[in-house]
Amino acid sequence: MDRIDRRILMALQRNGRLTNVELAQEVGLSPSPCLRRVRLLEESGVIERYVALLDPERIGFGMSLFVRVWLKSQDEETVQQFIAGIRPLGEVVECHLMAGDCDFLLRVVAADLTAFRRFQAERLARIPCVLSLKTDIPMQKVKLTSELPLAMD
Secondary structure (H helix, E strand, C coil), X not given: CCHHHHHHHHHHHHCCCCCHHHHHHHHCCCHHHHHHHHHHHHHCCCCCCCCCCCCHHHHCCCEEEEEEEEECCCCHHHHHHHHHHHCCCCCEEEEEECCXXXXXXXXXXXXXXXXXXXXXXXXXXXXXXXXXXXXXXXXXXXXXXXXXXXXXX
16 A cells, blocks of 8 residues: 555545545546556455444434443353344444453443433343443543544655
8 A cells, every 4th residue: 555545545534425536636646547546445455335424413322322341251152142142233333342351342322311221221231141231421522533544654
């Protein structure tokens, strides 16, 4: 990946709806070589997919909460059972297997605390291998980005 590829990626991270002509102008290429580079970045998996970023509050998910999860055991079967239980839960927008104090860290979205409490009691806590849950409620969103820092060398 060279400097031009990085410029392409930075531009697409900011606006994935750029036309090829607009992208080519922004990175200083003609359209054909620009399109060829984008296709190579897609084929190599550097560009995984294109998405629309939604405003959670405008669609009824005004709260984002962090849930630390402890499992009854840390063996592979238990971990896989939890992963299988968490995958279909749409409210869980991030799930990370952790090293350290807890076993998993989740980011969960909900309309409000009542909706979250219902989700936690009726769905999350009912995954059979869950030992305990601790919820952290952020008070203010300071930074949230999907852009990766691409050094230009």
